[in-house]
Amino acid sequence: MMTPLTHYRKPKQFISNKLQRYSPRGLLIYFLPMALIPATIIALGKGNLLGIIVNASGFALYVFAAWCLRKGLQAETIYAQSPIVRAPKLPLKKLAAIITALATGLIAWLGARQSFPVALMFAGGAFLGMYLSYGFDLRQEKKIADAQGYSGDEILRMLEESSQIIRKIEQANDKIRNTELNQRIENICAIADRILAEIESDPRDFRRARKFLNVYLDGARQVTEGYAKTHQQTQSGQLEQNFRNVLETIETVFQEQHQKLLEEDVFDLDVKIEVLTTQLKREGIL
Amino acid sequence: MSRLLRQFLGFILLVATVGLATCQSMVKAEPAAGVEAVLPAKVSK
Structure with missing residues (x-):
């Protein structure tokens, strides 16, 4: 009997990566x-050394510029989508514009044999064209207000680290071949993402969270990575059941944590965290 | 300036500058064509 399609895991991360990778922007x-490819071949056929060097290096520069531009556009998409990502470190789009201008000036001057001032105008036009088409990189850091003794930077750093932990859990989940467990882990990651978004929108929640x-998020990562590693070596029903129990507890606690943040309840979840830690130790996972 | 107009202008500029420079470079990659163009003039003198 065939498994209904709805039972299969939705590859959320994979789809979003593909969308970014196959977006036509920057192509x-x-x-x-x-045209520089036939230009290089013609120059090669005619033994025009300068032509070969200029056209081939010009083409290489354009390809590098295009690669930088696409990376810059991807980084910009991620920056715009996630509330807790810092601005890209390298100004890749600006770098792409500079390289494109340089390559165009070089090709116009040495390849197309235009005068130097005209070649400069070609370079300027290409730079302006890049700026108008794609803009330059966003350098503005996302600011989070200071709250309850924590600086905005401290909160942002902690949120970034937590976000990376969630991504690691998702990576470990990809190695687990069990639809039901995959679904549970995806739910946990989704709730964790919502909790981070909640803290980001109201940093006063930071102390409580x-x-x-x-503890929790890192515990969940250790558990998932540990299971992903061991279940490939040994197929133990008991191990799977233990892991399922732990996931259930984590999911419940994550949901409660999220609910507490929404309700702005001052009650701390310390007691429940102790319970989970004890359970993780009992199941032999921590 | 609207975003669409700006992108359109950028596209035109890129096609005009990069496209023109590379195509001209392809045409002039053949030094023989240039020599042929110059030679008859020299011969006629």
């Missing part, structure tokens, strides 16, 4: 210098 810079970020 123009790969296509526009295509600090232990969750420190």
